[in-house]
Amino acid sequence: MTYETFFEEVKGFGIPDPFFTKENKLYKINSKNGDEEFISRHVPYITMCFDDIERNNIQYELKWFNDDKIYNEVVPATALATKREVIELANKGLSSNDRNARPLIEYFDLFLEKNKLKRSLVVSHIGYVGNHFIHPQMESKFRVVPPDEGELQRLRAVQCSGSVEGWIKNVLEPLYDNPKALFPVIASFASVLFKEYDLTPIVVDISGISSSGKTTVQKVCASVWGMPSGYISSMLTTKIAIERMASFLNAFPLILDDTNTAHDTKALQQIIYMFGNGTGKMRGSLEGSRGTSSWQSVFITTGENNILEYTNSQGSAARVIPITNFKFVNKKADYFTALNQNVEQYYGSVGLEFLKRWKHHSKRFYGRFKKLMEFYQEDAGSNNVMRRIALHYAFIVFVGEVLNELFREEGIKIPINDFTELFLTMCSDNDHVDRAKNVLIEVLEELDANRSHIYGEYEPNNGIHAIVNCNGLFLTVDYVNKRLGVDAKQIREAWKTQQHTVEQKNKGKSVDYKNITHKKQTFRVAQVNQDFLEEQGFNFSRNCF
Numbered sequence: 001m002t003y004e005t006f007f008e009e010v011k012g013f014g015i016p017d018p019f020f021t022k023e024n025k026l027y028k029i030n031s032k033n034g035d036e037e038f039i040s041r042h043v044p045y046i047t048m049c050f051d052d053i054e055r056n057n058i059q060y061e062l063k064w065f066n067d068d069k070i071y072n073e074v075v076p077a078t079a080l081a082t083k084r085e086v087i088e089l090a091n092k093g094l095s096s097n098d099r100n101a102r103p104l105i106e107y108f109d110l111f112l113e114k115n116k117l118k119r120s121l122v123v124s125h126i127g128y129v130g131n132h133f134i135h136p137q138m139e140s141k142f143r144v145v146p147p148d149e150g151e152l153q154r155l156r157a158v159q160c161s162g163s164v165e166g167w168i169k170n171v172l173e174p175l176y177d178n179p180k181a182l183f184p185v186i187a188s189f190a191s192v193l194f195k196e197y198d199l200t201p202i203v204v205d206i207s208g209i210s211s212s213g214k215t216t217v218q219k220v221c222a223s224v225w226g227m228p229s230g231y232i233s234s235m236l237t238t239k240i241a242i243e244r245m246a247s248f249l250n251a252f253p254l255i256l257d258d259t260n261t262a263h264d265t266k267a268l269q270q271i272i273y274m275f276g277n278g279t280g281k282m283r284g285s286l287e288g289s290r291g292t293s294s295w296q297s298v299f300i301t302t303g304e305n306n307i308l309e310y311t312n313s314q315g316s317a318a319r320v321i322p323i324t325n326f327k328f329v330n331k332k333a334d335y336f337t338a339l340n341q342n343v344e345q346y347y348g349s350v351g352l353e354f355l356k357r358w359k360h361h362s363k364r365f366y367g368r369f370k371k372l373m374e375f376y377q378e379d380a381g382s383n384n385v386m387r388r389i390a391l392h393y394a395f396i397v398f399v400g401e402v403l404n405e406l407f408r409e410e411g412i413k414i415p416i417n418d419f420t421e422l423f424l425t426m427c428s429d430n431d432h433v434d435r436a437k438n439v440l441i442e443v444l445e446e447l448d449a450n451r452s453h454i455y456g457e458y459e460p461n462n463g464i465h466a467i468v469n470c471n472g473l474f475l476t477v478d479y480v481n482k483r484l485g486v487d488a489k490q491i492r493e494a495w496k497t498q499q500h501t502v503e504q505k506n507k508g509k510s511v512d513y514k515n516i517t518h519k520k521q522t523f524r525v526a527q528v529n530q531d532f533l534e535e536q537g538f539n540f541s542r543n544c545f
């Protein structure tokens, strides 16, 4: 790169008095004695002004030439106006330091006054900006400036390689006989339509034994939008990093591999909640006010264990579609080899084309989703959590139908009917979708296995977890609260409403506890419904006193 190229780029800009340049270095005339003062080894030019309409802040493009290289940085306005931040530009390669920071601030200020800059609209994320949709490969009046390295990596990954037909034939078709694999792939498409249909964000979790092909399927999900190796990253990261990534992707799916590698599996519950709420925390930052981050999208996770294993609440279950016991049947090693190679060759084109076609044909599908939703809600029966998932499930199936129609000419034929059966399997397979009930079963199994905590005839000396008398089994509230921790309130409420525990009245209010006297001591307890005990095959009554 020669200085001439750089000069071509900045030749329209004038250096403001009293500054001037000599041999591509910046000088200033001292106003008192008229001496030439050396300011900086580089001459920075402010070449463009970026207006971030969402965050209401201004950024500038700064260019300078050094060592045969053109430096080009986008910096917030404050970086040119405060001494500390001007010095920090040294980290980006500019020769700023404690000595010249003040004159540089003066220089930047005068430069902006002298030169009329081109203004351009910028955003810090892809996906929706108002009603406008940003895909890096589509023409747009916005320029995307990613806030950080991780986001930049994602932005670069959203690219196209190979044809739509090639992707369908070599990447999608091999999954046709496996609805558990197809579902997350369709969810990857569906993600960008969540806002239009006003759906809350949802996690699609793929779990199954090692080497069952979970990561391979995740690569297919990523290949809808871009280069899988750049698009997917590991779950080994912080909650804040996940929040920032979700916010950057906005409508595009967030795809993170392997929940087993999460720093702290306890944080997974918080992550599910945070993602499901669709907003991050408001955080101040040095670059000025950073607005609340938000997203409306799908989060595709994988792991050997169902992500709900790490959580303990009904709320999480309503935010996750768990695809469990994931596997491919009768597939040889070369099947995986081929798939893993194909996703590196065919990616991105289908997603881009999907957006274009959807824009033109979306009206055609009006009303179809509602029918599917009613169908799946009926299938979910009285299970509230499944009913809530049913909405998202139906939407993803709907997008499967849309794909079949939009890409009929290219030969997409996703076997949609298989998803009905998958949903029913999920209802019955997935005990986690009814978390509260399972926690109670766990508690009862523990009691059954270790009866020394039950106060029947003799008082336990290692903690009273339950009391048994002729009226039935009573869990001490003290124990239950300790056992359930932060989720105690929620789970006890679910037990009561599902009639796993007996409803009591206290001053006219419906509660799950009452006081009983046993062996002359009073205990606050929750009574387990006798029908529930029988239904689950427990019998504590041989200790009946």
Ligand SMILES: Nc1ncnc2c1ncn2[C@@H]1O[C@H](COP(=O)(O)OP(=O)(O)OP(=O)(O)O)[C@@H](O)[C@H]1O
Pocket: 208, 209, 210, 211, 212, 213, 214, 215, 216, 217, 258, 303, 304, 333, 336, 337, 338, 340, 341
């Ligand atoms: N790049 C690749 N080339 C060829 N085969 C691969 C490649 N990556 C994975 N495989 C094979 O594909 C199969 C599925 O691997 P994959 O990594 O998708 O499984 P997984 O379910 O994610 O496993 P884990 O739980 O260990 O992460 C394995 O037999 C693996 O050896």
Ligand SMILES: [Mg+2]
Pocket: 214, 215, 216, 257, 258, 302
């Ligand atoms: Mg894996």
